[in-house]
Amino acid sequence: MGEEVAGVTKIVTVNGKLIPPTEIVYDCEVVLKPVVPAFNVVLHELLHGLGLGHAYFDKVDDEWEIMAEEKRPGEPTIYVSTLDLHALYEIWYLGYGGSEVALPSNLQFREVKPYVVELEELKEIYEELHEKYGVLESKVSSLENDLKILEERVSNLEGNVTEISTRVAALETTAERLSEGLETVEFNVSLLGGRLEKLSENVQAINRSFSNQISQLSTSFKQLSTRVARNEQRLKAQKEEITKIAESIQQLSERLTILIIMTAVAMILGAAAIILVIRQR
Numbered sequence: 642m643g644e645e646v647a648g649v650t651k652i653v654t655v656n657g658k659l660i661p662p663t664e665i666v667y668d669c670e671v672v673l674k675p676v677v678p679a680f681n682v683v684l685h686e687l688l689h690g691l692g693l694g695h696a697y698f699d700k701v702d703d704e705w706e707i708m709a710e711e712k713r714p715g716e717p718t719i720y721v722s723t724l725d726l727h728a729l730y731e732i733w734y735l736g737y738g739g740s741e742v743a744l745p746s747n748l749q750f751r752e753v754k755p756y757v758v759e760l761e762e763l764k765e766i767y768e769e770l771h772e773k774y775g776v777l778e779s780k781v782s783s784l785e786n787d788l789k790i791l792e793e794r795v796s797n798l799e800g801n802v803t804e805i806s807t808r809v810a811a812l813e814t815t816a817e818r819l820s821e822g823l824e825t826v827e828f829n830v831s832l833l834g835g836r837l838e839k840l841s842e843n844v845q846a847i848n849r850s851f852s853n854q855i856s857q858l859s860t861s862f863k864q865l866s867t868r869v870a871r872n873e874q875r876l877k878a879q880k881e882e883i884t885k886i887a888e889s890i891q892q893l894s895e896r897l898t899i900l901i902i903m904t905a906v907a908m909i910l911g912a913a914a915i916i917l918v919i920r921q922r
Contacts, residue, residue: 647671647682647712650689657738663690677712681719688725692732694740696724704752720754798921805918812911819904826897833890840883851876 648671651664665686672679685707699709705719724744731737744750754762851872 645671648686650686652690652692654738658736659692659732665690676714677716678718681707681716682712684719684721688721691729693725693728701750704750720752720758722752723748723750726753802918802921805914809911809914809918812907812914816904816908816911819900819907823897823901823904826900830890830894830897837887837890844880844883847876 646668648665648667651666653660653663667683667686672682688708693708695710696706696708699706699711699713704722705716706722706724707719708722708725724742727744727748728742731742
């Protein structure tokens, strides 16, 4: 039959009609080679024996055609197509004797597999789905465990939020107290400032008084120069004390400024913490 020829079909036709019997010869050595399934070779020749010729194509999308002219290495097991069945209907029921048959527009080309084969394929698909479902079931179980862990973490977070809210409330109370204390300090500072101004005016008046008295009595009361010197020393000591008081007041003012800044920072941090808690909720 020639090299790599798997089978030959001999038919007899009279006026375009097939006349039985038909002779089919197979080369078993070629058929049994692992090039294409032996089933495809046998079915191909049997369909020749029923009057079918070769198809002009080997497949449409994923649907194979058994009557393709050449063997295709690696092809799967192929069954008859709707085109093959329609051609057999044309030949044996309608008496068609032409050379070409095409599918009508109302028929779709597809491979017609036996129910047993389709059931086996469905069984394989079912087993794959069952295996995947088992994997999904285990993943769902794992997700349930993760969900429980998340619920515990959420509960812990809620407890932390409650604790933070309590701390924020305490901070707010502390801030209010600090604000009241700051107002008191500001009031005291203002009082000290007024007193310092009065003291400075008194010192200036005393200086003027002493200067006038010294200028008036310098010529007539020389014996009092020692007393005046002592008075000047006392006045110098008073000035030093006043300077120290002024420095103390300045330091107090700087500390108050730092306290005000720290209070403002604490209030800002408290507000930021409240906003963060509200967002987390």
